[in-house]
Amino acid sequence: MQSEFRSSAVIACAAMVLALGALPAKADLPGDEIKKLVSGKRVFLSVPLGGEFPLRYNPNGVVAGSGDGVGLGKFMQPTDAGRWWVADNKLCQQWKSWYDGKTFCFTITKTGPNTIAWKRDDGYAGTARITN
Numbered sequence: 001m002q003s004e005f006r007s008s009a010v011i012a013c014a015a016m017v018l019a020l021g022a023l024p025a026k027a028d029l030p031g032d033e034i035k036k037l038v039s040g041k042r043v044f045l046s047v048p049l050g051g052e053f054p055l056r057y058n059p060n061g062v063v064a065g066s067g068d069g070v071g072l073g074k075f076m077q078p079t080d081a082g083r084w085w086v087a088d089n090k091l092c093q094q095w096k097s098w099y100d101g102k103t104f105c106f107t108i109t110k111t112g113p114n115t116i117a118w119k120r121d122d123g124y125a126g127t128a129r130i131t132n
Contacts, residue, residue, distance in 0.1 A: 026117075029110060031086040031088070031089045038091065039059045040132070041130050042057075042132070043056075043128050044128055044129050045126060046127045046129075053065065054066060062083060063083065063084040063095075066079045067079070080096055082101075088105070090106055107119045115129050116129075
């Protein structure tokens with residue numbers, strides 16, 4: 001009896017693993033969807049020790065950010081502005097001062113109606129929520 005139960009449990013677990021493996025993986029968004037998702041919106045990046053870092057992606061290609069709420073004034077200029085665009089299905093941005101003006105691009109994966117996961121081209125990754 002126990003042997004039959006174990007066999008049934010093993011078969012059920014194997015079926016569940018196979019079924020979960022058949023679910024489509026969340027895909028990175030294409031460029032046109034990225035643009036629609038962030039243009040005119042506020043993106044709140046989750047920060048490691050709690051809190052959020054707000055960025056505003058204006059429709060005219062200007063991005064503005066403020067690190068005041070997470071205490072960045074101690075380490076860098078607390079606010080900055082730059083430009084954003086979409087290239088090769090990635091969200092790209094370049095700040096005037098932050099990151100010494102270096103350009104970074106991000107793949108974006110939608111994780112919920114108003115949430116995303118992002119991965120920067122240097123491998124750094126995180127999550128964010130999006131509002132109007």
